[in-house]
Amino acid sequence: MQRSAKSQRQQESRMVYNTASALVCVALNLTCLLLYRNFMTIEMITKEDLEVFRQTLLNDIRTLISPSQTETKEWLRCADVRKILKVSTATVQNLRISGKLKSHKVNGIYFYNRADIERMIHETTG
Template sequence: MPSEIITKDDLEAFRRSLINDIQDLLSNNKPDSKEWLRCADVRKFLKVSTGTVQNLRISGKLKSKKIGGMHFYRLADIENMLNDKLQKI
């Protein structure tokens, strides 16, 4: 059975391709292009629980504005957080 050798360049090309694919998926999954999102919108967008959104907010990874007891999140801040995570991969 023949074997193939994978080089660092191959892995780097795969990583770039994967990041581009993820960014394409995220850009197609934007919730109605709103600038500000409520917690429920953020949960649907990130596919996480309410507690996870709260933990992201408390840890400072995701900024929010509190208006009348409700937290609102900027879509740009969410995208920046995701891009930062992708760059660390």
């Protein structure tokens, strides 16, 4: 009698253990399913979305590439001076040699002060 009560308790404890194990497995499966669902959220992208993205990207690239209107360099190279004065390289060289346009030579490159160029323009025009 004692043996059967003991075996009945063992059988009951196995049933509780199996039920608990089954519940844990169900809980783990639900957790995995929820995690998988959160990672696999799908968003539909339409042609209009792509067009908006393209326009935004192009505008951003244009602003990065275009020179800033507020940016002015104090020291200019010969090419910059040629564009401002609309003259040739030889003319810039002649202005430098004659002393009409001051320059500073750094590592073999002549630099011209913007203020000196503007002063020379005002003197000649006016």
